[in-house]
Amino acid sequence: MHPAYSVILFTTASGAGYGLLTWLALARLLAVLPAQPSFGVAAFGLAFLLITAGLLSSTAHLGRPERAWRAFSQWRTSWLSREGVLALASYVPASLLALGWITQGTNHAGMPLVALLTAITALMTLLSTGMIYASLRTIRQWHQPLTAPIYIALGLASGAVLLNVLVRAFHVPAAWVSWLALASLAVAGLLKWAYWRTIDGELRTYTAEAATGLGQLGKVRPLEPPHTEPNYIMREMGYRIARKHAKRLRQGVGIFLFAVPMAGCGLALLPPFGLVGAGLAGLALAVGLLIERWLFFAEAEHVVMLYYGADVA
């Protein structure tokens, strides 16, 4: 599948934003972070910035962005619509949570509910994003049980790494955040590794013979193309990445998304290296996340390419 940069930016930025929002909400619920106003401004500011920039970036992918408001109507059937509705809905409790954190600073009746709703809507938005891809039967690499959980796991992991940077920057005494970031990266890493193993090892059942229904005549191969230049279908679904390139990029993901951030979070536990370690983790994560998302698209193969000469899908 052709990797659309606006979608890559959208899913990585908003994923991190919703992850950060979820951790902030849970921290408020369990009262494990002091409600320091300046920290609140920075933390919620960053979360909202990431989410909003991500959502706006996603409209750049549309042919008619001025009609994007229509996308809220089909939540009964469409995961994309559900994502839009939930994203919008999440702004409400999240804003109230942010306001409460920044202005009041003490436990206020109703805040636990607000925090819970923030976490729930943020997580459900992450789930909806993952399900947009996981629900497509046409793309084997996406139509996996692990696709949506990995979306959530990476959102939470990137959110935790960002939270770690924030607590270090604002000298909030919360060393557990480094442990949280470490643990969530480990979980996400494990899931991603399992996912790659699954898609590499799977039997590719669709063939050109199956797609054309001409298998009883023997092996099917393209003779003349239907058109001399690539069309939309070939541009959008025909993007393929060579296995050796994909392997190199996966190693890059292993290093920049998991190894270095985990090392950075570990380093952040040692007193003089708090901000340095967290910052290193954050920078590496940004690079690694972009590579991971790009690969998610580039490694995806669509069955329609069987009509255009792909052997199997």
Place this chain on the structure above:
Amino acid sequence: MTALPAATDKKLGLVIDLDTCVGCQACATSCKEWNAGGYAAPLTDQDAYGSDPHGAWLNRVHAYETGEGAESRTVNFPRSCLHCEKPDCVTVCPTGASYKRAEDGIVLVDPDTCIGCKLCSWACPYGAREYDYGHGVMKKCTLCIDRIYNDHFVPEDRIPACVRACPTGARHFGDLGDPQSAVSRLVAERGGFDLLPEFGYQPVNKYLPPRARHNAQPSAANAAAADATGMARPSAAGAAPAHAGEAGAAERLFAWIDQMLSR
């Protein structure tokens, strides 16, 4: 509304005969012409005379080679929307622009409400939907809904443009939900099949498989291959010599005449 209708009154669709299609592209061209200049929003092209011409077409005709050696054959393969009964392209649409009509089962895109997110084209395994770069919306086969119900046309023109244009009668149009209709009987008689039935989309359009060759002369090796692929063997009456190259010119001429008269 992107919820699918529970059932449709009719199941209008096409039957495409892979045996008689000669790959002339008349159906593709007539479809492009009708939709570029007819009632619907035009199908745009980009860089039409330049180095990277591309545009939205609703019907594409592929050509495949099947089999090996003497048994190989060319199959021309038109590909357009199959107007499935349970298509994901309808349910994934976030705006409701993609919908299936309850009265006749035609799947359409409303070009006034489509936002061009392209998700429907990701959901379609047949590549039926193309993004129109000029218009910013998704386009697909409309089953010429602006022709089939058009009272300004004479009855014989109230069929899709592609069906009207086909010179070999390889395309048929009708109600595949009515077992007595001409198309349904044709499908039953020829063993029409669905493309990629394992997706569960229940395509309405059917493809008729190429018929077995009646003048094929299987050698021992090819006979084994033909048995393996389940193709019928031709009758021996009026058959050409097994190895035509060995016969003289007169014998070859008579064999050819015999073959032609046996068709």
